[in-house]
Amino acid sequence: MKITFNGGAREIGGSCTVVETEDARVALDYGIKVDEGLSYNMPEDLDAVVVSHAHLDHSGNLLTIADKKIVVIGTRATREITSELLQDLIKIQKMKGNAVPYNFQDVCKLSELWLTRQSLALPGVEVSQYPAGHVLGANMVHLKTRDKTLLYTGDFCVHDTEILDGVDVDALPREPDVLIMESTYGGTSRPKREELVKSLFSKIRETMKRGGNILIPAFAFHRIQEMTRRIDLAMGAKLLPRYNAYYISGLAHRITQYYHDNKTLLSKQVNKQANPFNLQRVRRVRRIGQIKEPAIVICTSGFGHAGASRVLLSKWAGNEDNAVIINTGYLPPDSPLIMAKEGKIVDNGKSINVNADIEQIELSGHADQEELIDFVKTIKPKRTFLIHGNLDQAQALSEKISKYTDVEIPNKNESFEI
Numbered sequence: 001m002k003i004t005f006n007g008g009a010r011e012i013g014g015s016c017t018v019v020e021t022e023d024a025r026v027a028l029d030y031g032i033k034v035d036e037g038l039s040y041n042m043p044e045d046l047d048a049v050v051v052s053h054a055h056l057d058h059s060g061n062l063l064t065i066a067d068k069k070i071v072v073i074g075t076r077a078t079r080e081i082t083s084e085l086l087q088d089l090i091k092i093q094k095m096k097g098n099a100v101p102y103n104f105q106d107v108c109k110l111s112e113l114w115l116t117r118q119s120l121a122l123p124g125v126e127v128s129q130y131p132a133g134h135v136l137g138a139n140m141v142h143l144k145t146r147d148k149t150l151l152y153t154g155d156f157c158v159h160d161t162e163i164l165d166g167v168d169v170d171a172l173p174r175e176p177d178v179l180i181m182e183s184t185y186g187g188t189s190r191p192k193r194e195e196l197v198k199s200l201f202s203k204i205r206e207t208m209k210r211g212g213n214i215l216i217p218a219f220a221f222h223r224i225q226e227m228t229r230r231i232d233l234a235m236g237a238k239l240l241p242r243y244n245a246y247y248i249s250g251l252a253h254r255i256t257q258y259y260h261d262n263k264t265l266l267s268k269q270v271n272k273q274a275n276p277f278n279l280q281r282v283r284r285v286r287r288i289g290q291i292k293e294p295a296i297v298i299c300t301s302g303f304g305h306a307g308a309s310r311v312l313l314s315k316w317a318g319n320e321d322n323a324v325i326i327n328t329g330y331l332p333p334d335s336p337l338i339m340a341k342e343g344k345i346v347d348n349g350k351s352i353n354v355n356a357d358i359e360q361i362e363l364s365g366h367a368d369q370e371e372l373i374d375f376v377k378t379i380k381p382k383r384t385f386l387i388h389g390n391l392d393q394a395q396a397l398s399e400k401i402s403k404y405t406d407v408e409i410p411n412k413n414e415s416f417e418i
């Protein structure tokens, strides 16, 4: 077996690992670097691509193979949500004035190639998938060739979150020859989720008490579904006072439909409910003009670059009564939210001093260092490759797990014979 790390090595973005045997060439994920757009230097001589989940850093390059005779494998939810995100990607690239040689028909072609089976036998390779707990439809991928086994984690979450159960580690195959594992938080320990939710609610209550506006920029896929439901339920349970509450994102609204359609993938508790995403207190609005202040608003884009979150950031950042709650850990260097944290944002060339309360409370769908170590101890891989993490995070984790497994932190385009 030969493994080549085409992307997502020593970095986050552009995930793609190719596993080659004498029988078949299979890519695990086919992503883009979200701030760079489509890449045309991807491996194309493939029999199959297994897509672990719909985040574009794992799926965003699939349009470049929509014309090839390559089998694409992933859950139905991943297929539908990837299609939505790819259409949005085409729209954004065109708005930025970048040439995109793809259109809606190519997205449909890709959907037609896509097999949604949980397991599949290719010549000489058996593919099986296991829920990864990271976002709706996310899977880990197990490959069994004639003489080797490999487990690819994709992005994963061990602990239960509000709408998804964490990975069922007991169900996973043990002692693979190779484990390819994400290391996003390889060097980081995070507080428990309940603690983070408590801090979130206390920050919201504090701002409501002084009659301020609260802006929560969030991603259209998974984060908006999770955050709107969380706040809706908290208001229902009187953990938060009633307040004008809205979300703005057509894309998130469309994606929520797939949550209804794929309810069995959600946590057992949520799956039991008839309409878990029919919100009672958080209203969807299409335009900022429909907002009655003071309000709490959850909206795209997640990093504050565009959309309602950019407009509201400029509008609300100057007032000390307001709050902006960032719920992602990673922020790209040019993100308006980083500038807000540093005290100054720029809107149409005009500089605005940030007086609003800027708080970062990360409710992540990734395993942290302790959980990653426990995962390795339980799975007992012979050899482990750490990907999907910056070098410092991967190195910190490598030191901790090297007594349990042989560890490598591959370079981009590096190959290994197993």
Ligand SMILES: [Zn+2]
Residues within 6 Å of the ligand: 053, 055, 134, 155
């Ligand atoms: Zn992801």
